[in-house]
Structure formats: C-alpha cells, structure tokens
Amino acid sequence: MQGINQGNHSMPNMRASTASEADIRRLRSLSLSQIRKHAEFAEYNHKPTPFNIRWIYGYNPKVGVINLNDKGSTTIFYAASNCAVLYNWTTNQMRILQGHRHVVSCIASDRQGKWLVTADSGPENIVIIWDSSNNFPQRTLFSPHRDIKVSRVALSADAKYLLTLGYKEKAVLFWWIWSFGEDKPHAVLEVNFRDSVVAMDFNPYNSEQFLLMSKRDIFIGVSGKIFVMERGERKETDKYELKVRKLETTISPDFGKLTCFTFVQDTAQILVATSRGAVLVFGYTIQYQQKIQPTSFENLRFVKVFRIEKYKINVITSIDGVITTGNNGGEIHFYDEQMKLLYWIHGFQVDNVRHISFNISPRSYQIFDPECNKPCLCWEKVVPEIDPETGHLKQKLLKQQLPSDASVGGKPIIVRDFIVCTLNQGVGFVDFVTEKLVTVLDNRVAHALSISVHPEKPFVCVGYADGIVELFDFLQHKSFSRLDLRAHYKVVIPPKCDSIKYNYEVTIPQLSVTCLKYSPSGFHLACGLNSGELLFLDPSTICILTETPFKDTRHAIKEITYSCDSLTLAFSDAGKTVGVYKYNCTTHKWNFIGKHRAHYKDITAILFLPYKTEKQEYQLVSFGADRTMVEYDIANSSDEYLEIFSLDRMDQTAVPLAGIAWPGLKNLDPAVHRTDMHLILVANDEYKYKIINCATTMTMSTVLGPWYEHPVRKMQLISKTEEGEELQYLLFATKNVIGLQKMPLDGNPWKHVGLLGHPIQIIEMCFREDSGTLFTIGAKDSCMCQWAANYRSVDSTTKLGGENLDPYYCLIENGRPGWLFQEIRDLFYYVQILCQGTFSPAMRRVKDYIPIDSLPDLMRALGYFPSEYEVENLIVEAKYKVYQRIPCTEIDFEEFVKLYLNHRPAFGYNYQQIRNAFRNFATLQKETYMMYRDDFIDMLGSYGECFSRELSWYLLSILSGQSFDDRATNAEDDFSFIPEEITFSHLATNIMGIQDADNLSEQFSAMESLGSQTMSSGESEEKIN
Secondary structure: OOOEEOOOOOOOEEEOOOOOHHHHHHHHOOOHHHHHHHHHHOEEEOOOOOEEEEEEEOOOOOOOEEEOOOOOOOEEEEEEOOEEEEEEOOOOEEEEEOOOOOOEEEEEEOOOOOEEEEEEOOOOOEEEEEEOOOOEEEEEEEOOOOOOOEEEEEEOOOOOOEEEEEEOOOEEEEEEOHHHOOOOOOEEEEEOOOOOEEEEEEEOOEEEEEEEEEOOOEEEEEEEEEEEEEOOEEEEEEEEEEEEEEOOOOOOHHHOOEEEEEEEOOOOEEEEEEOOOEEEEEEOOOOOOOOOOOOOHHHOEEEEEEEOOOOOEEEEEEEOOEEEEEEOOOOEEEEOOOOOEEEEOOOOOOOOEEEEEEOOOOOOEEEEOOOOOOOOHHHHHOOOOEOOOOOOEOEEEEHHHOOEOOOOOOOEOOOOOEEEEEOOOOEEEEEOOOOEEEEEEOOOOOOEEEEEEOOOOOEEEEEEOOOEEEEEEOOOOEEEEEEEHHHHOOEEEOOOOOOOOOOOEEEOOOOOEEEEEEOOOOOOEEEEEOOOEEEEEOOOOOOEOOOOOEEOOOOOEEEEEEOOOOOEEEEEEOOOOEEEEEEEOOOOEEEEEEEEOOOOOOEEEEEEEEEEOOOOOEEEEEEEOOOEEEEEEEEEEEOEEEEEEEEEEOOOOOOEEEEEEEOOOOOOOOOOEOOOOOEEEEEEOOOEEEEEEOOOOOEEEEEEOOOOOOOOOEEEEEEEEEOOEEEEEEEEEOOOEEEEEEOOOOOOHHHEEEEEOOOOOEEEEEEEOOOOEEEEEEOOOOOEEEEEEOHHHHHHHHHHHOOOOHHHHHHOOOOOOOHHHHHHHHHHHHHHHHHHOOOOOOOOOOOOEEEHHHHHHHHHHOOOOOOHHHHHHHHHHHHHOOOEOOOOOEEEHHHHHHHHHHHOOOOOOOHHHHHHHHHHHOEEEOOEEEEEHHHHHHHHHHOOOOOOHHHHHHHHHHHOOOOHHHHHHOOOOOOOOOOOEEEHHHHHHHHOOOOOHHHHHHHHHHHHHHHOOOOOHHHHHHOOO
C-alpha cells in the first residue's frame, strides 16, 4: 500500500549504472529541474504521485507577502495552504514549494532574496530553508522545538542565522547556524513575556542583534560565543549564547499597544509603532545624530514618543533613507529620519495597509531637466548611463514629473517600488514614480465553501462564506467575473419625511454560498445558500437568472445534484431534507416539485441513477448517517410533497459516507451474466467499498478501501482513452487525502495512490475529465488548488504489486512466510478433509476448491466472526460474483484469500468497541460497570440478531468451560454457571476468552492515541461532518 506523498521535492530514486560516486554526489546537489539535464549518468524515478499541483488561487493574508523583485524581475513570495509560492505576475508563472504537512504559518527571507524560510505550526512541524535560484530545499529542521509548535521564524539579512520561537511555559528562542547542518540549536533562551510575541526580526545591519516585541514589551537581544576563564586567560569556546534585555519605557497607555518596529541604519535607532498612531524612539544617544556606530546593546534606551498619525500603524520600515508607514486608514506616509513628514501617496487609496515590502535592489535612475519639461524627440536620443552596481541602464526620469517632498524647497523624493498588502483589496504593486497600483493578487477574506467546474468551457466557479461567487478561467489562471450576493440583496430603506437625522437604514443579509453545481449539459448553474435559498446563475457570466430566489427550505443547502438530462435537480439540506425541482423547457423556468424528510440523521450522499423508472423519471436515492437508503418517487409527487418509493436499511453497522452510480461491466454475455441490475458503489466508515443492488439493497460485493488516517468521503468514477482503449479510475478523497484507484475494485492495496490534498480537511472537489484537471478547496481556507492527474502513478504501482496473490501478502501479518498465511492454507485444506468425512477410509483427494457453504466456519476459524447479515453478504458474493446468473458452489484458494481480506475488519476487532458496547447496556455501580445475569440473557434475545434462550444457554455453557457431562446434567434454562453480576473483565476473560484483558486494554489505548483510525460506528456517525 502506498503512503501519502507530501511533496514533489523528495530526492528521486537513482540507479547508477556507470556513474561514479562523484557523479552521484553531484546529482544529489542539483534541483529537480536540473536533474534532467544531467540524466546521462543516472536514471531517476520520481515517487508516484496521483496529482501534480499546477496552480493555487489565493494566498494566506495572515502570513504576509515578501517582495523578491530584483533587477527587473517581478516575483513575490507568499504562503497558500500548506505550500509556499513564488509568483511572477508579469509572466503569470508560479513555482509552488511543497513539503509541509500543515498550514504554512511563517515565511522569511534574507536581504537578497536568495534564501527563503517556511515553517508550519502543526504537530510534528518542520522548518524548511529553500534556495530561490532552483526552488530546492537546502535544509529541513524536523520538529525544531520538539513537542512545541513553531510560532515565528526570522532569518538574518546575511542568511547566516535562523531564529525560531515557540511557547511552552515561557517563550522559547532557538538560535541556529543553519548551514552547519546540525539538528540541535546552537543557543537556547527562555524569555518571560506578559503576552504573545507579535514581531521578531534580526537587525539587518548587524546580524548578531535581534529584537522581540509583544503588545506591551520590547526585548533587544544579541548572540555570541561563550568565553571562559582558563588559567587566568579569557578564551573563546565553540559554544554560543543569547542575551536579551528588556527595554524599559515610561509611556502612557493612551499611546496604544505596540504593533511593529524597524531598524534605522544611519542613526542606529529603533522605531516602534503603536495602535494609536504613535512612534517610540530607542537609541544610543538622546540627541539626534547621524552616522552613529552602535555600541553595546546595554546602552540602548528609550528616547521619546510622539504621535504622528491618527490611525493604527500596521507597518513601519526604513528604506532608502526614509521611514515608511502604512495604517488602518489605507494611508502610506514617508518621513525623514527625524520623523518629519516628507510625502504621502496621492495617486490611489486602499482600505487598509497591512504590510509593505520594497524591492530588493534600489532604484537605478538618472534625472533629466529639459527645457521643454516634457518627453519630446530629443528625449528619445538621450542615452542613460550604466549603473556600476547593477550593470543595467539607469531609468530616465523627468524632473518635473517626479514627486516632491513637503519641504520648502520641494526636492524630488524617489524610493524604490514596493508591494502593498491590503485588507480586502488584495496585494498590489506600486510604482512610486507614477503612483500607479497594479493588483497582483486578489484577497479572499472569507473561506471557500463550494466549487464546481463547467463540463465544457474552461470555467470553475467558487463560492465563499461572505456571499461572493467568483468565476475563474483555469487556463489563463485569472478571475474574470465576481458576484456579491450580500450587496445584491441588501435592503436600503430611505428615511421618513419627519426624520431629524435623515439616515438611511441599510440591511445586509448574512449570506454564504454553501453549494454550487453545474448541470451535466453546462446550461444551468445552481447556487445554494446558508439561508436555504436557491438561485440559478448564468453558467458563463454568473449573472442572476432567477428574479426571486427559491425559498423552499429554512436550512443551509449542503449538496445539489442533477439528473443525466439536466432537467431535474435535487438538493439536500442541513435539516436532513431532500427537495426536487423540474425544468420546464417551454417556459425556461425551474418549478419546485416537493420535499421530504426521510432521514433522522444527516444526509451523506444524494444522487440520480442513470436509469429511468416506468414513468420515465430518473431514479433518485439518498444515503444518511442513519444507514438508510431512500428512493424517491418523483413522477407521483405533487403539491410540494415528495413521495417515497422505498426506504430500506442498507447496512448493519457501517455508516455510508459517499455513493456513486456504478456502471456494469462491458462485454458481458446476457445469457450468463445479469446486465439489468441497478448498482451503487458506497464508501463507508469501516474503510470498505460496497456494491449494492438498488432494487433489493442487497450487498453484492465488499471490497477493502484505501488505508489512510480517515476513510473515503468523496469519490468519482473517471476514465481516459489510451490507444483506443478506455481505462477507468476511481477518484477518491478522504478527510485530507486525494488519490486515484485503478479499476476494477478488488481490494488490491497496490492499485491506489494518495497525496495530501489539504492540511485540515477537503471540503469539496470537482474534476474535469477531458483535461484531467482536479480542483479542491479546504476547510478554514480561502485558497483553491488546481491539480493535474497523473494516471501513470497508479498504473506503475499496480505493475509493481505483481499478479495473483502477490499484492495481497502485505495485508497479511508477516506476509507469505508468516503464521497467518500458513494457517489460512492449512485450514483451507482441513475443510476439504471435513467435507470428505473425517473418519472416511477412502483415499483423500486434495483439490483447489472448497464448498461455499463452509465459508462462515472457515472465516470464524481464522479470527473473523461475521454476523448473520455479513454471512449472507459473504455467501451471495461468493456464489454470484455480482453479475452471474447461475450460482457457484465452490471457491478456489485465491478467491477465498481475497474474500477473507476484503470482508474482515480493516483494523481488526477493537477492544474499545467491545467495552463501549458493554457500557451501553451496563449500569455504573461503585465506579464499576456491571450487568445482572438476567439482563444479560434478555439482551442477547432482544437486540441485534437475537438468540433464543436455548441457544444462548448452549453457547454460553460452552464459552464458560462447561463440559459435556455438566451440560447434560443441567437444565437448559439454568444459567447458574454465570455469576449474578457480570463485569466487563469477566465477560472479556471468562466468556469471550480474551487472555490478559487488562494489558490488551492498555495496548489498544496506545494504538487509538496514535491515529484514531478505528472509531466505532456510533462515534463515526457523530463525526461525519
């Protein structure tokens, strides 16, 4: 079975045929993009990944954006979901850095943008240092703070030092010389903060100095080697230490809380901004002086504080000899080093400045002052000089068109261009000379909740929690249409004539787009809201087509599905109700047919089958966490009441999580196989697939599903054509894994490959079959990921698995040489002896077949104890093999092994499940759960597959160790061999025969704490959503 491939930057497998050790070392030093250039001396094989990520729409605004523009490049660095992204917005190219298991929460870079740092804050978090020249990870720190989550990271300007911060009882600082390749930090320090750290960074002009800042405290720190006294001499050691000092201030709380800081090179000062527009100045001298060389950090002290702006300052930075600030009012100001206002941006206004990042290299320019004061013919003839630092031509600037500062002389002010991050208006690039703002990234404040892809056009539609619907062109990777439903349906009430204040009353509905769905024909686009309203949008422009929204339910719409002809729509809502609409081709309008609440627990799937009823309506079925399958009678429904055709329990213990219509096999002989069955494929919480006959709700086949941390929750049957042959695959998604599985389903663990699709949970996915493109959105995330399917990955792993029983040995304890396989083989042949007669004098005949009727006893002998319901499913599958008309009577060894592995519990029997079941019927007395003997006997005859009192006596007497003579002398109604009060320990040890039950309980508790993969059906029902 294939594990989760978490990134495409792992080192490829290499088989060196004629390569030397030097060649191999050289190959390992290359990035993946460069390996192909040097493949003449080694072969490389990438890890099989079912999908390759191609694009990420959106970014994480909490992390910020780093400007990597240098020498004409237009690249920014930011975080999106569990990836980091290098995006060139002029060429529209994206480099995605994968490798994190959890959401990327911190990013950093050095002064030149050569080295990049990413970190996540989940369990088993990691910190990765990337080389931006080849996008390859050069260093990975696994769990740098051990069991503590990483809160912040910082990289020094010269890329020598790395600083990480985590929280235990105090804030813990780890200081690394990361290029040394050590797994332990070179210095550790605990700092006692009154609240969390809001900013942390190195001094860009002195890498040994760093600063930590919370909302109320400021700590300045330095790093250095430890000196010891040896024989009266002070000697330097190889060890390092950190020293910090709290900077004391005497400011009033009226100035607000601390928000950000910056270092000033010429004055060696530190400027700290606050939430009320004030700036605190820390320096080595009281008076303002230029060209000051910083002394010991012990001499740094508070100088003064003054208010410069009326809004909260979110960013303050020193660049090109000026101080730049951005505030909550969307204003960007420029000050000199004495904090005198020089300039402010006039050309545009944003809602809120959250972050500013300047270009890496300074602007290279040459100012001209022609007499005509405008670009003319002579302007083109002017040849600018070459900048000696960059080697590029200097930018020609006209003096009269340059911005001038606020001084009396009105001197030109020029700084390098920068990136500005806003609250609701995304990320923009600002040309300082022209003051033009170019939007680079659109910001999504709200989380994405729904997604759907057009079946023919290159459109994908996304719905957000703030009521916005956005349409993307996934070929050009651009958004070209947006609809704000809250603004569209807001109500404005004008003031009354006698109103004194004359204020308008505006009511904005709190709408969220919970569901979007394109019809199979592409002519319809349905939009479901959290208020229960249903809209129909234009599939190409997302303009609203319904004048008045349909309001036929009060609960949020969870899922929408169409019939094959796109003329019938059904939805399920959070209130466990199913509703149906029909499209009138004459009036071109949708009409509500009816609704019905047939489930008493959440609906997990709703779908139309590609089969019509006698009245030419497509079959509509729904599954629920109540393990019930409901088929609806649309043809006979009227007066807004949806009729039910059938309602049946579809499983005994397993909860269905997803379902799709299952097509029959092609090229079947109708004389031998049944081709008229309406089948459904269901994935349940017991890590199994089940093929169910919709007409009889009979389970025709049970197949083991993918073994990941969570069971399959979403799936879709897809196909591709290769060399004139149509190949089918099953696209599936668990809670956070996406994958491909090769058809047919047979429980082969080598026929599926998975990949981490989202660090938290995959909310929705949709697949475009003609281009092999997958789109996913995740929980608590505004980003949408675009993936390209890699069918070869699952094809190659299927071939690697082998044929016959070879791929199944990994499912058996210790494989083929292990005890379990030997036991399976011995019992298989022992059953043949039993069938031929134990004491028969005739010569034994060893065959490859056993009677199907002996399967239940053989399964129990191997430790799998099926219920009568499961025995029936087992026998039906063995006899009919889903499609056969004439039942088989025998089964061979290979089929039996596959049947056993597919039907037995995926993770064995859970001790915790047995204990929970006992506690469900037991009573608590003196801190111990117990049952009375009579209640225990009544439970066996009243719940589940009931036992008669005689059968209960017979079985319990055997399990309790009663001999044949004891059973012969005792009456069949005498249960005195069982104690009056039954505890769980007695049940497990003396009746069920579990040896050393107390130690087994501890073992299972440890297993459950690792992955919680085997939760009970009752627990899984509660955790479906």
